[in-house]
Amino acid sequence: MSLALSPAARAALSDWLAEERALNGAAENTIRAYGADVTAFLAFLAEYDGAPAGPARLATVESRDMRAWMAHERGRGLGARSLARALSAVKGFFRWHGRREGFEPTAVLSARAPKIRRKLPRPLAEDAARAVLESVGDHARAPWIAARDAAVVTLLYGCGLRISEALGLCGRDAPLPDSLRILGKGGKERIVPVLPAAREAVAAYLRLCPFETTPEGPLFRGARGGALNPRLVARAMEQTRARLGLPATATPHALRHSFATHLLAAGGDLRAIQELLGHASLSTTQAYTAVDTARLMEVYESAHPRA
Structure with a gap:
């Protein structure tokens, strides 16, 4: 797939990944995923245009290009979560590349990720x-x-x-x-x-x-x-x-999910549970409040005398 990249695009991608690794501390698994996602996007552009995507092409990516790429990815079976991750990587690369080359990648940065239906954790009962x-x-x-x-x-x-x-x-x-x-x-x-x-x-x-x-x-x-x-x-x-x-x-x-859910049910503080789980975002931990509420409603509906 890398053969579809121009030498300049390949060099730019390599430089961006090196910076992500050195300055932002991205893990190697993350670096590999970023590289694969951006390479796949640039390869799509090459196939879409019939020629490798060089610096001039990267500066002129339009909204229709982004829509075509996302439709292509969904067409080959990529799920919403994976596509959102790939779009995030592409945006990160273009944000960096635009600053370096002096252009504004508006079409890329304004592309909207597909909606992801968050799955609730499935803990075990105590x-x-x-x-x-x-x-x-x-x-x-x-x-x-x-x-x-x-x-x-x-x-x-x-x-x-x-x-x-x-x-x-x-x-x-x-x-x-x-x-x-x-x-x-x-x-x-x-x-x-x-x-x-x-x-x-x-x-x-x-x-x-x-x-x-x-x-x-x-x-x-x-x-x-x-x-x-x-x-x-x-x-x-x-x-x-x-x-x-x-x-x-x-x-x-599921045992990790159970740990968090049972702590919350016992009155645990959401911020403290976030720290214990190592979640970067509180919104990830908040999924457990939805589990607790869902369980409360089940008990209510089964036990309420007017149910």
Whole structure:
């Protein structure tokens, strides 16, 4: 696809990505996504025009070009969320490129992202979450693996960690302290309190684990001693929800949702929950208030004497 880019456009994209990495601290996964999205847009322009998009063409992108690109992307099956992300990357590149080259990319910056219907988190009920923690290791092939799976899901539910954050813990993090310093998405750091139940679950796993714990090595190990694959945690959850009769939405990530929802239901402060989850925006955390309200209405409609 990069063959459809002019050398000047390719150089500009490379310079922008380098600046995003160096000055704005964008993560490598973000850089790769930005590069792919902008490259796809420039390749579309090349195909649309029948010639690689050079600097002069970039300065004359019109609203109809943007509409054609977005229609093309939707036509090949790109969802609203993915298209919105791609449009954001394209706008970022053109904003930077316009400043550098002295033109105003009005048509690009005024393009409207598709509306995204936000999906509400699907948490587990409190008794279901407890049942998962108590039984997730029931069918493990070894006691240490049962203890490992229990420790991981306890961290997800008890501390609100993402699966990548839990599996990113190293030997130097054990024994778990009263609070953990977690490096989350986009390099955002947060302090997460550790409940006694989580400390005890990890300690129980480490007592049984047959592999040596080294400061730089992974805390959670697979059956052969390597870093635990998140797919194995997902599989343990699949087996557990089948035994407990839970819906398909009972995934490892649902335990993080459950952590936030149950905290909110118990009177937790929304700002504090935002900090615990590591959300960059409060609007992301506010989705849990919609879950709580929806549950309240269900209870009201089923229990009210006039319902």
